Amino acid sequence: MKRLSVPILLFILLSILMGLSYFEIIDLYIQTIILFMGINIITSTSLNLVNGNMGEFSCGHAGFIAVGAYVSSVLSVALFTKSRVFGAPILPPELAAYGFPFVLICGGIASALTGLLIAIPSFRTRDDYLAIITIAANYIIITAIINIDKIGGARGFMGMKRVIFAMEKCAEIPWMIFWVFLFTVLTVLIIRRYMTSTYGKGVEAIRQDEIAAEIMGVNTNRIKLVTFMISSGLAGIAGGLYAHTIGYINPKSFDLLKSTEALVMVYLGGMGSITGSILSAVIFTLMLELLRPLQIIKWVAIPLLLIIIMQFRPEGIMGHRELSDVFPRLKKFYKFK
Amino acid sequence: MPLLEVDNLTQLFSGLCAVSELKLCLEERELVGLIGPNGAGKTTVFNIISGFYQATQGEIRFQGRNLAGLKPHQISALGITRTFQNIRLWKEMSVLDNILVAQHYHLGYGLGGLFFRTPRYLKREKDIRIRAFELLEIFKIDQFAEEKPTNLPYGMQRKVEIVRALSSGPKLLLLDEPAAGLQATDVNELITLIRWVFDQFDLSIWMIEHQMKVVMSLCSQISVIDFGSLIASGTPEEIQQNQEVIKAYLGDEQL
Numbered sequence: 001m002k003r004l005s006v007p008i009l010l011f012i013l014l015s016i017l018m019g020l021s022y023f024e025i026i027d028l029y030i031q032t033i034i035l036f037m038g039i040n041i042i043t044s045t046s047l048n049l050v051n052g053n054m055g056e057f058s059c060g061h062a063g064f065i066a067v068g069a070y071v072s073s074v075l076s077v078a079l080f081t082k083s084r085v086f087g088a089p090i091l092p093p094e095l096a097a098y099g100f101p102f103v104l105i106c107g108g109i110a111s112a113l114t115g116l117l118i119a120i121p122s123f124r125t126r127d128d129y130l131a132i133i134t135i136a137a138n139y140i141i142i143t144a145i146i147n148i149d150k151i152g153g154a155r156g157f158m159g160m161k162r163v164i165f166a167m168e169k170c171a172e173i174p175w176m177i178f179w180v181f182l183f184t185v186l187t188v189l190i191i192r193r194y195m196t197s198t199y200g201k202g203v204e205a206i207r208q209d210e211i212a213a214e215i216m217g218v219n220t221n222r223i224k225l226v227t228f229m230i231s232s233g234l235a236g237i238a239g240g241l242y243a244h245t246i247g248y249i250n251p252k253s254f255d256l257l258k259s260t261e262a263l264v265m266v267y268l269g270g271m272g273s274i275t276g277s278i279l280s281a282v283i284f285t286l287m288l289e290l291l292r293p294l295q296i297i298k299w300v301a302i303p304l305l306l307i308i309i310m311q312f313r314p315e316g317i318m319g320h321r322e323l324s325d326v327f328p329r330l331k332k333f334y335k336f337k
Numbered sequence: 338m339p340l341l342e343v344d345n346l347t348q349l350f351s352g353l354c355a356v357s358e359l360k361l362c363l364e365e366r367e368l369v370g371l372i373g374p375n376g377a378g379k380t381t382v383f384n385i386i387s388g389f390y391q392a393t394q395g396e397i398r399f400q401g402r403n404l405a406g407l408k409p410h411q412i413s414a415l416g417i418t419r420t421f422q423n424i425r426l427w428k429e430m431s432v433l434d435n436i437l438v439a440q441h442y443h444l445g446y447g448l449g450g451l452f453f454r455t456p457r458y459l460k461r462e463k464d465i466r467i468r469a470f471e472l473l474e475i476f477k478i479d480q481f482a483e484e485k486p487t488n489l490p491y492g493m494q495r496k497v498e499i500v501r502a503l504s505s506g507p508k509l510l511l512l513d514e515p516a517a518g519l520q521a522t523d524v525n526e527l528i529t530l531i532r533w534v535f536d537q538f539d540l541s542i543w544m545i546e547h548q549m550k551v552v553m554s555l556c557s558q559i560s561v562i563d564f565g566s567l568i569a570s571g572t573p574e575e576i577q578q579n580q581e582v583i584k585a586y587l588g589d590e591q592l
Contacts, residue, residue, distance in 0.1 A: 190452060197451050197458075198437045198444060198465060205427045205438045212425040215387050217413035217442040217505050226448065320429075 005334045021174035035245045038180035040281035042187045044265035046234035052272035055207030057131045060138030061262040064111040066254035068236025069243040072107030081162040096166035104240040111236025112229040119228040145251045156250030276318030340365045346395035355381045356565040368542045370556035378565040379545045388412040414442040418502040419511035426486040433482040436469040439501045492523040512544035
C-alpha cells in the first residue's frame, strides 16, 4: 500500500486531467496553464538542484531551456513533418507519438552537454563568478541562435504544432498533457533518487563544507559536473516541452527574464526543497495568470511580492524541508524514491 | 617499508617558509605525535599530506607511493584520513549521513545503477549503511544517528568526527589537535578513546596536540618542529629532557 499510494494517486490525477481535456470540460486556456505548471515544476526543481542543494549560484538556466527547446523542435519538425526548411519528413509522421520522447531526451542531452561545456571552466571559480559566467553563457546561447538563419534566427522557429497533429493521427488524445505529466513526474523522481542516494548526499556535503568533502574522499569536481549536467539536461527537457506546448519559439523568450523567473521560483519555494520548488512553481504559474489583467504592472507586483517574502520568510515556503519533514505522519502512507 | 615517509618537505607561502626540509618517517601500527609552538607549521604538514596544499619541494611517500599531484579525495582513497582542528562536520546533515558520505569513494555503483535502483545499487547502499551503524554502535553513539551534529555537545562532535574519519577504513589517521576546546574530564575520555581506536583498528595514528598530557600518555614517538624544521624527535621522556625543545617552548635561558 505504502509503495503503491503515490503511483495510484499520480495515475488518478493523470486520468482526471486527460479526461477533462479530452471531453473539453476545461478549455485550451486552462489546459495551457496546467501544462505551464508542469514545465515550471521541471524548471524550478532542476535549478534547485544546483542553487539549493549544491549551493552554487547559476543564473543562466534559460540558456539550457533554449538549447533543449531548439534541439528538440528542430529534430521533431525535421523528422515528423513536412516543412519549408527541412523538406519532406525523414520518418513516417505516424511515428511522431513514439518518437517524441526520444526527441525530448535528445534535447535534454544537448542541454546537458552545453552544461558540461560551461561547467568545466566555471567550476574552477565559485559563487559570484559562476553567476557571471552563467549569465554570459545565457547570452551567448541566445546570440548564437539569433545568428543561425536556418532555424529562423531572431524571427523564431515554428511548426511544432504539426508534430502534435501528427501525434493525434495516431490517437485522438491530449498528448501534451500526457507528455508534460510524464516528464514532470520523471524529473521529480530522478532528482529525488539522486538526492536520497549517498552519492547525491555528496552534493549537500559540498554546499556545507567543500574542503571537508574533498578531504573525506568525495570527488567534488566530478560531482559538481554531474549535478550541473543533470540540472541543465532536465532544463532542456522543460524547454522541449515548452516549445511543443506553445508551437512557436523565439530566442527572446529565453533571455535573462526567463532565468530570473526560474530563480524566483527556487527562492520562493525554499532552497534545496523539492516540495518547495513544486509548490512555488504551481503558485508562480497561477500568479502570472491571475495578474495578467494588470498587464505591465504585473512586473511590478511580482517582484514586490518577492521582496515581501524575502523580508518575512527569507527561507522560502518550505525552507530546506520536504513534505515528509513537515508532516512526519505522512511517511506511513507514501514512499517516493 | 615505512607507512609514510616525508622527505625534505618544504612549503613556501609567497616567500614565507612554513615548512623547511622536514624529514620524518612513520611505521605501520604506530601512534606518534607532532608538537611544536604555535605557528610552527604542524597543521601545514597535515594539509600537505592530505593534498590540500602542493608542496613546494620534497616528497611524501605513502606505502612507497609518491603523493605529489594527487587530489585530496584520491589521497583519502589510498587510506589517509584526518580530523580537523576546528570540527568540520557537515552541520546540516545527520550524524549517520556524515558517516555515509565519508564512504563516498567505496560506493561501488554508477549513476545508471542509482537512477534505475539496480539490485547492486540497493545492496551497496545497504552495505555502507550497515557499516555506518556498526561503527556508530561500537562507539556507542548510535542513538544520535538521526541527530544533527550541532545539537551534540562539543566532545561528542569530536567523537563523531573521528568515527567519520574511520568509516572509509583508513591505514593512517591524522588527528589535528583532537583535545582542542575540550574540558579536563573530556580530555581523559579522549585519551581512552584514541588508545582504544589504536588497539581496535589496524591503523597508524599521527596526532598534533598542544596538551602535553595527551601526547605524553599516548605517543610512543614524538617529533617536535619549530619554524617549520624538525628540532627533535624521540620518546616522550627524551623529548621532555631535550634542551632544544625547552628552548623552543620557553625561550633561551640566557636571556
